[in-house]
Amino acid sequence: MCGIIAYTGSRQAAPILLAGLRDLEYRGYDSAGVALLPESGGEPAVAKRRGKIAELDAAIGAKPLPPARTGIGHTRWATHGAPSDANAHPHTGSGSEVVVVHNGIVENYAALRAELSERGHAFESETDTETIAHLLEEALDSGSDLLAAMRETCGRLAGSQAIVALTSREPGVAVGARIGHAGAVVVGYGEGEMLLSSDLAALLPHTRDVAFLADRQLVRIDERGATYATLDGSAAEVEPRTVSLDPASAARGPYETYMLKEIMEQPAALADTIGGLMTVEPARLTLDDLAEARPWLERVERVLLVGMGTSLHAAMVGRWYFEQIARLPADIDNASEFRYREPVLGPETLVVSVSQSGETVDVLEAMNVARASGAPQITICNTPGSQTTRVADGAVHTYAGLERGVASSKTFTTSIAALFALALETARVRGRISDDDLARHVRDLAAMPEIVGRQLESFDAIAKAADRFRATEHILFLGRGPALPIALEGALKMKELSYVHAEGYAAGEMKHGPIALIDPKFPTVALAGQHALRSKIVSNIEQIRARDGEVLAIVTEGDDELIALANEALTVPPVPALLEPLAAIVPLQVLAYATADARGRDIDQPRNLAKTVTVE
Ligand code: G6P
Numbered sequence: 017m018c019g020i021i022a023y024t025g026s027r028q029a030a031p032i033l034l035a036g037l038r039d040l041e042y043r044g045y046d047s048a049g050v051a052l053l054p055e056s057g058g059e060p061a062v063a064k065r066r067g068k069i070a071e072l073d074a075a076i077g078a079k080p081l082p083p084a085r086t087g088i089g090h091t092r093w094a095t096h097g098a099p100s101d102a103n104a105h106p107h108t109g110s111g112s113e114v115v116v117v118h119n120g121i122v123e124n125y126a127a128l129r130a131e132l133s134e135r136g137h138a139f140e141s142e143t144d145t146e147t148i149a150h151l152l153e154e155a156l157d158s159g160s161d162l163l164a165a166m167r168e169t170c171g172r173l174a175g176s177q178a179i180v181a182l183t184s185r186e187p188g189v190a191v192g193a194r195i196g197h198a199g200a201v202v203v204g205y206g207e208g209e210m211l212l213s214s215d216l217a218a219l220l221p222h223t224r225d226v227a228f229l230a231d232r233q234l235v236r237i238d239e240r241g242a243t244y245a246t247l248d249g250s251a252a253e254v255e256p257r258t259v260s261l262d263p264a265s266a267a268r269g270p271y272e273t274y275m276l277k278e279i280m281e282q283p284a285a286l287a288d289t290i291g292g293l294m295t296v297e298p299a300r301l302t303l304d305d306l307a308e309a310r311p312w313l314e315r316v317e318r319v320l321l322v323g324m325g326t327s328l329h330a331a332m333v334g335r336w337y338f339e340q341i342a343r344l345p346a347d348i349d350n351a352s353e354f355r356y357r358e359p360v361l362g363p364e365t366l367v368v369s370v371s372q373s374g375e376t377v378d379v380l381e382a383m384n385v386a387r388a389s390g391a392p393q394i395t396i397c398n399t400p401g402s403q404t405t406r407v408a409d410g411a412v413h414t415y416a417g418l419e420r421g422v423a424s425s426k427t428f429t430t431s432i433a434a435l436f437a438l439a440l441e442t443a444r445v446r447g448r449i450s451d452d453d454l455a456r457h458v459r460d461l462a463a464m465p466e467i468v469g470r471q472l473e474s475f476d477a478i479a480k481a482a483d484r485f486r487a488t489e490h491i492l493f494l495g496r497g498p499a500l501p502i503a504l505e506g507a508l509k510m511k512e513l514s515y516v517h518a519e520g521y522a523a524g525e526m527k528h529g530p531i532a533l534i535d536p537k538f539p540t541v542a543l544a545g546q547h548a549l550r551s552k553i554v555s556n557i558e559q560i561r562a563r564d565g566e567v568l569a570i571v572t573e574g575d576d577e578l579i580a581l582a583n584e585a586l587t588v589p590p591v592p593a594l595l596e597p598l599a600a601i602v603p604l605q606v607l608a609y610a611t612a613d614a615r616g617r618d619i620d621q622p623r624n625l626a627k628t629v630t631v632e
Contacts (some may be wrong), residue, residue: 018091018105018117018199019041019042019043019090019091019214019215019218020088020090020118020119020180020201020212020213021036021037021040021089021090021214022087022089022117022180022190022192022211022237023036023085023086023087023190023209023210023211024085024086024188024189024190024209024211024238025206025208025210025239026085028083028084029052029087030050030052030076030087033087033088033089034069034072035221036089036213037072037089037090038069040213040214041069041091041621042420042620042621042627043093043215045068045091045093046066046067046092046093046099047067047091047092047100047105048064048069048071048089049063049064049072049089049105049117050064050081050088050089051063051087051115051182052082052086052087053085053184053187054083054084055082055085056083057184057187058184059111059112059184060108060114060115060182061081061082062108062115063076063079064101064104064105065101066099066101066103066104086188086189086190088117088180088182088190089106089117090105090117090118092105093626096125096142096143096144096145097142097143098142100141102141102142103141103143105143107141107143107146107148107149108149109137109149109150109152110137110153111153112184113156113183113184114149114162114184115149115182115183116145116152116180117145118145118177118178119177119178119198119199119214120175120176120177120178120179120196120198120199120630120631121175121176121177121198122144122147122173122174122177123173124173124174125147128147128151128172132150132151135154137153148173148177148179149181151169151172151173152181152183155168156185162181162182162183162185162186162189162191162236163191163234163236163243163245166193166234167193170193170195170234171247173195175198176195176198177193177194177198178193178194178198178200179192179193180192188238189237189238190236190237191234191235192212192234192235193229193233193234194230194232194233194234195231195232195247197375197377197380197381198377199214199628200228200229200403201214201228201229201235202214202215202219202228202401203226203227203228203237203254204222204223204225205225205226205241205242205256206223208239209222209239210237210240210241211237212235216399216418217418217420220259220266220418221266224258224260225256225257225258226256226258226259227242227254227255227256227401228401228402228406229244229254230252230406232247233245233247233252233254234247257400257401259400260400261417266417274419274420274421274620275423278420278421278425278426279426279472279602279609281416281417281426282425282426282429282472283465283468283472284465285415285417285429285430286429286430286433286464286598288415288417289413289414289430289433290465292413293412293413293434293437294440294461294462296458296459296462299454299458299459300458301440301444301458303412303437303438305410306394306410306412306441307409308410309392309394309410310410312363312366312392313441313442313445314446315363316344316364316365317365318345318346319338319347319366319367319368319442320347320359320365320366321334321335321347321348321367321368321369321370321435322349322350322351322354322368322370322383323348323376324350324351324371324378324629325508325629326372326508327371327372327427327428328351329428329504329505330428330431330435330501331368331370332500332501332504333435333498333597334348334368334431334432334435334436334438335347336497337438337440338439340594341439341440341442341449341457341594342439342446343448344442344446349382350378351381351382352632354382354385355378355381355382355384359385361386362389362390362391363392365391366391366392366442367391368394368438369382369383369393369394370395370396370397370431370435371395372397372398372399372416372427373398373399373628374395374397374398374399374402374403374405375399375402375403375404375628375630376628376629377629377632380403380407381632383395383408384407387407392409393408393409394408394410394411395407395410395411395412396411396414396434396438397411397412397414398413398414398415398416398419398427398430398431400413412437413434414430414433414434419627420620421620422622422627423509423512423513423619423622423625425509428505429598429601433461433598436457436461436595440454460591460592461595463591464595464598467589467598468602470589471589471599471603472602477586478586478602478606478610479613480610481584481607482606482610482611482614484583484584485516486614488537488538489516489517490519491507491518491519491538491539491540491541492518492519492530492534492540493506493507493519493521493540493604494520494522494540494541494542494543494553494556495522495523495542495543496543496547496549496552496553497547498547499543499544499545499547499597499600500522500523500543501597502543502600502601502604503520503522503541503543504520505520505601506520506541506604506605507520508520509604509605509609510607510611512608512622512625513608513609513611513612513617514608514615514617515615515617515623516611523542523543523549523552523553524552526560531563534563534564534565535563535565536564536566539567539568540557540565540568541567541568541569541570541604542556542567542568542569542582544569544570544571544578544582545570545571545572545588545593545600546572547593547596554577554581557581558581566583567584568582568585568586569582569585569586570585570587570588570603571586572587572589572590573588573590574587575587586603588602
């Protein structure tokens, strides 16, 4: 969940590291720090501060760092030890020759710390990370070089880790390691310079030639390039690839927040994703990264979709697609629940994981469980080269570009489009869809970017409707059928952005509990589009109105009955029922955004959250 950046090359490292940390701040934002190997030699210079990068900038402004061409930086999301200057990374050993930044949890840190203390090591922080610095120090003292010291140290650590270290004994060198699913270590190949980072985002301003470390791999970089090794001591072959992400697209541009930009980018992100997965004339699916997974589409007897957060809600929409389009039994599961349940599955079940980052630890662990059971796997992912794409037998890529808002928006809608495409492909391979129906579905999906664009033209009007939530502390979101995941996602967006308590509920469940909450101060957002269950939702709205509850309804354009019945209505254009989620989520994203904005919330970096969750 923390962000890591390392640089070595011919330029001054500090500005590159600080800019990188700003690009990584969405990973964690409770403290930040850098360490540099001074050009003049000597021990690493460390600056670290509790708070956002601005605090670190101010500290460095007050006490400038020495010139240096090699350094590491870190932005923290606290696990062990509260946010403080002392607990911020980088950490050093008893001496100051080695510095470490880390993402993950050293599960045996208490035992290691006791053991190291007995040998005379003194600790300055409450972090688990500091034990890594001390272990590296011991290994270096016993004569190992930094790469070997990292390998030996990793052998002592329990749990998943991503680690990067420097030592003044090896100027111009940085070493990184990945064990398990604590997050990516991405190697960036520049001209006469090399970088390491937890994220592509921080590398893109410098290079698009990157390599991802696999589990149990290490890398040593200097300005000439990278060498790779495995934890068991052998050399590893890792080839860099060129990613197509455009660095300019990663900039915030004229928008006040990344999230606003990302909400507004949805028509383009959808068009790019749909264009990457199919052609409309002639109607043809072009899911070309399914590789070994395609034959399984024909053989499997059911589909299980897993994900977390917003991606789980996309998976819930996907369940409808597999059932309705491919007529395959489909279910969804929260990845963190699935992995511990000893689930019953085997080669008859296609496991579809949805993860925009491809690095969420619970999703990766769920995929390991699926692999051990012999289930074939496909991942829906927005990050080429990420861990889910390596573990799965096939991938359906979304082309949303980088998403920096901690709360997901464009990766939700593009994941839904990708799931629609995968369900169509499954139906095609299984002979469950006629050419005409396939062409119709493809045309319908291809029309969605424009429809979402039309929705966004009403941004200001939708935002105005959020005025009714000005004094509200609780909101109920109701939906049925394919609108249920949208109700859940609308509630999630509301709580994570605005900190208003919001509950997403299956409308049919309302009478089994939530209706007790209804009073004039407890408004409901009702998803009441034209899908088959509209009449049932109408009844639910009547029941709320009869109890003096306020209803903001999301209705189909021209649905005068519902417009009259609700206290206020926001409309979505008429679209095929299965694609209505793509249109209906837009007003809910805007409502959450406007509610948060009115309350002065930090929209891109809501409190306590992190974009990619790599700890359990
Ligand atoms: C975090 C983010 C969410 C995201 C979830 C799953 O909670 O704040 O926006 O939906 O992780 O992330 P993934 O990368 O697996 O889609």
